């Protein structure tokens with residue numbers, strides 16, 4: 001995970017909860033006959049009680065609460081529980097994610113994604129997650145929605161906003177996130193954790209820093225992008241699951257260009273270009289977004305560009321070459 005997006009659904013949370021309040025209780029009632037009751041079905045009784053007790057929290061959908069609810073459910077319905085299959089089937093029907101996912105008119109996944117505050121995948125921060133609604137000329141498209149906690153294992157959290165993240169198809173694909181959930185091993189959660197990953201350039205391979213590498217005087221292939229997970233095991237899991245080191249290799253050119261820009265000193269560079277071409281190139285032009293605030297979150301690779309720029313500024317103007 002490269003960026004945290006705890007406020008991604010803030011503009012739609014009220015509408016979504018209203019939809020859940022108007023559909024889930026009726027749905028639970030409608031499908032309750034699918035659960036077999038009997039003297040041997042103590043667990044079914046407990047699941048019903050669990051749902052009654054926590055329905056409000058499921059609808060509220062706070063990300064941390066969803067994790068607590070999943071852990072509570074695991075204690076209630078173990079992997080070897082004989083009724084597990086029928087309970088999961090019942091929950092899948094009652095919390096009908098497929099219906100919500102495929103709905104193109106009214107309240108559904110398209111309407112939800114259309115109001116998301118971010119349009120770049122938080123897991124890789126490389127690919128856009130924009131939504132285009134259907135119109136007369138185009139069919140429209142939306143990002144995939146990842147269930148941080150698997151909807152197969154926890155179908156009652158399939159519609160909770162704290163468990164749904166708009167992501168790119170590559171991150172959500174079978175080689176990466178797919179059906180995994182982030183409880184075990186624990187990964188960074190874009191809706192509740194801080195993004196601790198930091199980017200910078202480092203000497204390629206096993207090479208060490210030299211004065212000229214430090215000053216960005218060497219060619220691009222002498223460098224590689226370093227992704228520092230700050231000793232955080234969840235961040236390290238995320239980097240591994242989403243294959244970030246390999247995927248960011250393809251963006252070395254951008255990192256190298258921005259580090260050189262930082263090493264050259266912004267004003268000197270801008271002034272020389274201005275003098276010869278009458279073009280005023282700003283830091284915002286180079287980065288693709290203003291360097292202050294959260295603007296970097298809204299541009300693919302924004303985090304990497306920002307981190308590389310500031311880490312090189314520190315190297316060139318704020319720290320000695322012996323202290324990388």
Ligand SMILES: [Zn+2]
Pocket residue numbers: 121122123124125126127167168169170171172
């Ligand atoms: Zn992605």
